[in-house]
Amino acid sequence: MRTTGTSATSTPKLMRGGPADDPALSPHTGWTRAHWEHLADGMLDAVRPYATPHQALIHLPGPASGSGRHSDGLEGYARTFLLAAFRIAGAGGTGGTAALAERYARGLVAGTDPASPERWPRMSECNQAKVEAASIALALHETRPWIWDRLDGPAQGRVVDWLSEMVGAEVPDNNWVWFQAIVEAFLRSVGGPWEQADIEHTLARTETWYAGGGWYADGADTPPPLRNFDHYSGWALHLYPLWYCRISGEAAEPGLADRYRSRLRDYLTDLQHLVGADGSPLHQGRSLTYRHAAAAPFWSDQIFGAQALAPGLTRRIGSGMLRYFTERGSLDRHGLLSLGWYGEHLPIRQSYSGPASPYWASKGFAGLLLPADHPVWTAVEEPLPVERGDFVRTLHAPGWIASGTRADGIVRIANHGSDHADQGPVSQHAYDPFYCRWAYSTATGPELGGPGPVAGPDGVTRPSTPDLDLPGGPLDSHVALVDTEGRPSHRRPLHRLAVSGASAASQHRACRPGRDGEDGPWLTTGSVLRGSWEVRAVRVDGDAPGSLLRIGGWAVAGRQPPAQRTGADRAVARTEDGLEAHAVALHGPLRPGVRSSTGRTSYGPHAATVHLESQREPHPGEVYVAAIALGRAVGAVPEATVHEAAGQQGVDVRVAWPDGHTDVLRLDRFSEPPTPSKGS
Incomplete structure (x- = not known):
């Protein structure tokens, strides 16, 4: 196959004896x-x-x-x-x-x-x-x-x-x-x-x-x-x-x-x-x-x-x-x-x-x-x-920033605009891993919960509730406050704040599974993309007694369990075909980790998800910054510094990329999002 960045494939039975490839017409x-x-x-x-x-x-x-x-x-x-x-x-x-x-x-x-x-x-x-x-x-x-x-x-x-x-x-x-x-x-x-x-x-x-x-x-x-x-x-x-x-x-x-x-x-x-x-x-x-x-x-x-x-x-x-x-x-x-x-x-x-x-x-x-x-x-x-060639593209309507890298052919998005949420209370069953993640790509899929469909009392077989029954709950490409019982918050509904250039930001209440969505502090999150990396910043506005902040990176999967490595500030997982996920602490007291799972993603039976977790309960107004990467040649880690924004309306996260480029990601202080009437 002539495309780049692929794992080994085989000719399916249906195509054996079929037409010959034409490399001149279809290079x-x-x-x-x-x-x-x-x-x-x-x-x-x-x-x-x-x-x-x-x-x-x-x-x-x-x-x-x-x-x-x-x-x-x-x-x-x-x-x-x-x-x-x-x-x-x-x-x-x-x-x-x-x-x-x-x-x-x-x-x-x-x-x-x-x-x-x-x-x-x-x-x-x-x-x-x-x-x-x-x-x-x-x-x-x-x-x-x-x-x-x-x-x-x-x-x-x-x-x-x-x-x-x-x-x-x-x-x-x-x-x-x-x-x-x-x-x-x-x-x-x-x-x-x-x-x-x-x-x-x-x-x-x-x-x-x-x-x-x-x-x-x-x-x-x-x-x-x-x-x-x-x-x-x-x-x-x-x-x-x-x-x-x-x-x-x-x-x-x-x-x-x-x-x-x-x-x-x-x-x-x-x-x-x-x-x-x-x-x-x-x-x-x-x-x-x-x-x-x-x-x-x-x-x-x-x-x-x-x-x-x-x-x-x-x-x-x-x-x-x-x-x-x-x-x-x-x-x-x-x-x-x-x-x-x-x-x-x-x-x-x-x-x-x-x-x-x-x-x-x-x-x-x-x-x-x-x-x-x-x-x-x-x-x-x-x-x-x-x-x-490499690109970063702003997709204003869905609230996405897309980054593509020519070296491995992977496209990733940072999601700050789409959660498929209707108006009304948020419940446990409202969470949806296909929409609520902070990031999606062409090389990974979210971990899905449950061993598979279950038979109901009417004899009809239906899927189990996706994602929520995973040990530790949603993790990959996710941001959550995790309570003392290990239950993570979720994002739905999110409120878009900004989508511009290489960066985007959104805000949501840290909703607890099975609750009405009004029991957690507000989290303001922002992303800036370049190459294989996303710099993801999180601001916690409000008290989170007994909770830890968790920032999930990518879930990479393959036929064999991905190799894992953790250090003082970084977690890495690598598949047998060279796809790597990195989660690196850039600002705030964060410790790295990797979680393994089996049968949870669409990309292979064995998956590993890199993540970072705060070493203590976040203080109100505290900012955490992580570098999240997915690719086959991820390159050097960007650096980030946090500064009070002009007028003290929030903070600026200044990102210095290895190639000399600089981005500034603004995380404003929390303000209650407006609730416009329908049709406004």
């Missing part, structure tokens, strides 16, 4: 359109043994989602139909795709027949059916000449009848509104029922979630600044609006497609910086088992003509992601996508995750819609931003 990944077609065909063949006789339900092996097995069978059909649709339409219905179209047409007819033993759950019976209806509608639009147009009148009528339950239906106030708009756009295009009010509601809600710079927050009825940021911004809130315009054609609202294209351009200008040289997307947010669906907004750039990135860069990103996951075991020995990140890792599940849920990764194959002679397939691959 970074070697992959061509033929690799995509070969993999798509193999994935679609792999699910066939699990289909019901008429192909309407695909019951893949694994624990059921919270919606139950019937819904999961529909999910198996709908999400693989999306992959089949891209393959069929991109090939113009020729070759082996004709049989594929026939197969999914049979399933469509049986699934929408209320008298069929393979009938799909209706939306009035199962909320999850609304999600899957959007994939079916989108796939039907793309395959219209080969499937829809060949159905007889009664069959078309039953499809319309099944989809029509979406009209006027209630949907959650987040990306789900677009499932409704997509379904109704298709219904409108075939003469079925639809409601203008539903479309207007979708468009209006989407505007309230637009945070600027191309970024959308995924719902949440909270006052600005918005803070629900993750991959849904790209694989849902950019994908569906433009597809709505594509399905609607001339019926689309004037200027809507131009508006959404412009926002996609801005978004991808940022998003390209959040892809590692090995092809990994940022490991942050929920539904990460969708994996290479993260490539969907990049393909959308070419499909919808936004023209944010060069075609060769688009394919380099898409092929890099697909090869990254494929070579690391995302497909099991049967050729099925597992619940996990590399191979199966069940703690990554959410309650809505079922055996077929990972097949939303089909969105990452959207580029197959583009013909073989499109520049996205014929242009020479171009390097990623992190392959061109």
